[in-house]
Amino acid sequence: MDEAQASEFTRRRFLKGAGAAGGAAFIAGCTGDGSGEAGTTTGTDATTDRTTTGRHATTTDATGPYSVTMSPMGQVEFDSVPENVFTVFPQYADMAVALGRGDAVNAVYVPEMSGTTMNHYYHHLDGVAFDWEGLHDPLADGLPKELLFELDSDVHLADPAWASTQDNWTRSDVEEIGSQIAPWFGNFYSGTRASPPKGYDGYRYYDLWELFGKVAAVFRETERYEALAQIHADLVSTIQEKLPPKEERPTAVRVTLAGDGESFWTYHLNEPGYWLADTRPLGANDAFAEKDWGSLWGQVDYETMLEADPDVILHLWGMTPNYSMSDTLASLKDHPVGSRLTAVKNDRVYPAGMRYQGPVMNLFQIEMGAKQLYPDLFGEWPDYEDGQHYPRIPEDERLFDRTEVADIITSGA
Structure with a gap:
């Protein structure tokens, strides 16, 4: 699926992050924007505690269970905001960084490549960095179920439909991880609008910023999301008006x-x-x-x-x-x-x-x-x-x- 042979990178222990995602095959292409309601949440807790720093209000951890809905998982229940977060691809690690939750990330694809690249951008953002050292590479040896049990995450920011296609994985394996460890929450096939595997009828496609809104809802950080989404909208508008x-x-x-x-x-x-x-x-x-x-x-x-x-x-x-x-x-x-x-x-x-x-x-x-x-x-x-x-x-x-x-x-x- 890919033309380049990625370097063998040393995996070191993830130490800290000011905010914080198998192999070289993913660099050129893999299997797998759309419409969607970004950040849809429901739950028994109808109120949200907020703190304000400068001109931006940010959502802090509210108490009580809540749920976030996204394809292909449907409605996903959370008892509290995830503190230990599994990711595969760096778009989800970058989302965690953006939401001030990067230190929760415990794994990301080729940590040195992903982390170094992310930090090339964060270098220009005061107080923002991603310390990738020590993070596990979830695809270094395929996608081993043992690693997911070892990490014992609070959420897996990865697509269960995609996971079901990995070597030695079946849909029942995916369901086992979701029920015994923590829910899946990801959407891979929106990346290319490719067809998902069989058994995932009604799969819905989202664009990047809709996905970000969904992830923001998982972390109860919708105001951070909305503030960044406005910057993105202004950036695109500024460019397109001049084309x-x-x-x-x-x-x-x-x-x-x-x-x-x-x-x-x-x-x-x-x-x-x-x-x-x-x-x-x-x-x-x-x-x-x-x-x-x-x-x-x-x-x-x-x-x-x-x-x-x-x-x-x-x-x-x-x-x-x-x-x-x-x-x-x-x-x-x-x-x-x-x-x-x-x-x-x-x-x-x-x-x-x-x-x-x-x-x-x-x-x-x-x-x-x-x-x-x-x-x-x-x-x-x-x-x-x-x-x-x-x-x-x-x-x-x-x-x-x-x-x-x-x-x-x-x-x-």
């Missing part, structure tokens, strides 16, 4: 140079699914829009890339420690066909982030893409070197307020 007519926008591709150096894993830009939550709002012309790969990604050779010849190449995973952008650029320039690509000749090959983006990552990745695609409108993307944090953007060229985001996340902490 030129479609025919004047650049052509672009989202790709990853394959390990063989002779092909690219390619992704659509504007299709539904929260994996595209950072590119779809930007409305660039997808140079591979007419390609039907049977999913959001496919594989093409250099000749096909040259036929499309996009104005801009966005290299997925380029901001992660798994890829060297300098090596990637050198490979493109040294290749007899790659060197003829317009984006290569015009120095418009840029690092992109991760598909597994939560809300905070999404804000930065939308800003990143806007600058890479439309520098005349939103300011140029700064030079980037391997291993650096997200570049420092001049204050008057930032597309959202870092201080406001940090204040929302850390308020009440």
Whole structure:
């Protein structure tokens, strides 16, 4: 399912977090936005205790049982706010960070890659960090049931439908974990709008921010969610109001140079699914829009890339420690066909982030893409070197307020 072989990362003990998600197969593509009522909750406790820090009110732990409803789980009951949280993919860890609950996370996919990438963004948010050291990698050895029993989590922020497809897992195994340890609460197939496995009829799709609203309801942090969602809405509105007519926008591709150096894993830009939550709002012309790969990604050779010849190449995973952008650029320039690509000749090959983006990552990745695609409108993307944090953007060229985001996340902490 993936082109790259992820490094073997050391798993160390998770020590702290100012707020806080099998293998290399997930980097290019896996199986699996939509409508939904974000943050629907019911419960016997009708009141919510609140504290206010600055201009932002935040929801604190209310007493009494409550429930949150989301597909495919349906109505999920909680006796109290989860304090020990299992995640697989980093979008859910990023949600926990955004809600001031990152220190509750006990596992995340390839901790060093996910955590380092998340911290590349958090570097610009005062008081926000994700200490990934010591977190378990839930997919290092498949998805072992023994690990879930060992972690004894209060909630599993993962999709039970997805879990049922993993090696040595059945639907009864999923039900066992949900009944003996803690409920599942996740929705994987909204990422690509792919079909869920059999037995999950009526599966509902959500966009990234709807999912975030649901998770916020689990932690009884709906006001934090609403404040961040408003920043996101303002960011998207600001960008879209300035976009030129479609025919004047650049052509672009989202790709990853394959390990063989002779092909690219390619992704659509504007299709539904929260994996595209950072590119779809930007409305660039997808140079591979007419390609039907049977999913959001496919594989093409250099000749096909040259036929499309996009104005801009966005290299997925380029901001992660798994890829060297300098090596990637050198490979493109040294290749007899790659060197003829317009984006290569015009120095418009840029690092992109991760598909597994939560809300905070999404804000930065939308800003990143806007600058890479439309520098005349939103300011140029700064030079980037391997291993650096997200570049420092001049204050008057930032597309959202870092201080406001940090204040929302850390308020009440």
